[in-house]
Amino acid sequence: MSNLQIGLIHATLNSIDPLISAFEKNFPQVDTINFLDEGLLIELNRQGQLTENLIDRISYLLQKAIDTGVDGILLSCSSYSPAITELRARFPEVPVENVDDEMILEALNKGKKIGVVATVAAAGPTTQKTLLEKAKQINKNVEVFVAVSTEAFDALSEKDYERHDTLIAQMVHKLLKESEIDVVILAQLSMARALSSLQHLAIPVLTSPEISSKAIVDRVLEKG
Template sequence: MNTPTIALISATNLAIGPAQEALQIRLPDYELWNILDDRLLVDAQAHGKVTSELHRRMNRLIDHALAGKARGILLTCSLYGFVTADYSRSPVPVLPPDEAAFKDVTRSQARGVLVLASIEAAARDSADRLSTHLQHVKSAMTVLPVTVPEAAKAAHSGDRELLADMLTNAVSQAPAGYALLLAQYSLAPAVSLLAERTNRPVFSGPSSAAKELAAMLHT
C-alpha cells in the first residue's frame, strides 16, 4: 500500500522546515511532499501584490498536488492563502497557512493581537484577513500589524535565539493582554522562546494548521 502524502506548497525554503516539523508530530504516518516556487514572493513584491498571473500560478501548483493524489494540501505562504478559496469544494483539504491560527487566536480571548512579519505586505495582509475573520465571529479584538525587517536575516541564518531576540524587542512596548501571531512560517522556530521571553500567548501557522489538518484527515 502506498504511503499517503501531504503536499506543502511553499514560496521560500525557510517555511518548509517549520511546516514539516509540525506535521510530522501530528501526522507521522504521512509522507510529506514539498512543492517549492521560490519566485512567488519575489514576484509578488516586485508587483506590490499578488497579480492575477501569480494567482493562476498558485492554482497550477495546487492542481499539480491534486493530480499527484495528495491527501491534503497546505500552503505555507500567507500572501497566497486566499487562493485556497478556489478549492472550497475540493474533496481533498486545501488549507491556507494561517486560517487555523486565526481560530486559535480567537479562542484565546486576548484583548488584542500583534501580527508579526519580516515583510510589510505579509504583516498587513495577515492582519487584514485576521480582522475580517474576527468581524465574522463578532469579536472586538484589536489587531495590529508589526513589521520586523531584520527578522528575515535571522530566520535565514537559522539562529532561533537571535530571531527570538529581534521579535521580542519588536513587541517590548505591546499593551498588556495582547497575544502574538507569527504571520510567516519562517518565523515559527522562535515560538517557544518568544512565548517564554514575553510571557504572552504566541500563535503560529504551522502548529495550528497541522492540528487542523490532522483532525480533518482523521475524521
C-alpha cells in the same frame, strides 16, 4: 492514516523545516510532499498585491500536488492565504487549507488586543486584514497591532538564527509596551523557531505549524 499524503505548497525554503517538524512530531505516519516556487514570494513583494497571475502561478503547484496523488494540500505562505477560497474552488477534489485560519480563530478566542509580528512585508497587513474580517463574522470587536521586520527575514535567509530570533523578540516586546496586547501571532511558519525566546511571556504566543498541520489532517479524515 498511515497511507495519507499531504502536499505542502511553499513560497520560501524557510517554511519547509517548521512544517516537516510539526508533522514528524504529531503525525509521523503521514507522508508529506513539498512543492516549492521561491519566485512566488519575490513577485508578490515586487507587485505589492496578490494578482490573478500569481494565483495562477501558485495553482500550478497545487495541480502538481494533485497529479502526484496527495490526499490534502496545505499552503505554507501566509501572504497567499487570501487566495484560499479561489484555490478551493479550482481544486475541489481534495481539502485545501492554509496556515492561518485556525491560528487566527484561536487568537480571536484568546483576546481583543492582538499583536501580529511578521518578517515579510505582505504578511503583516494580510494577517491583520484576515483577523478583522474573521472578527466581524463573529461579531467581536478587536484591535490589531502590526510589527514587521524584513531584516529578520534576511537574517534567517543568511542562517543568522540568533539575530532573527532577537529581532522578533524585540518586535513582540515593543508591541507589549506600546499596546498591552492580549495575544501575539507570529505570522509566518518560518518564525516558529523564535518561539523558544518568547516562552517567558505572560501572554500566549501563537505559531502555525502545529495548528495548521492538525487542521489539514482533520479535514482529510473528515472527508474520509
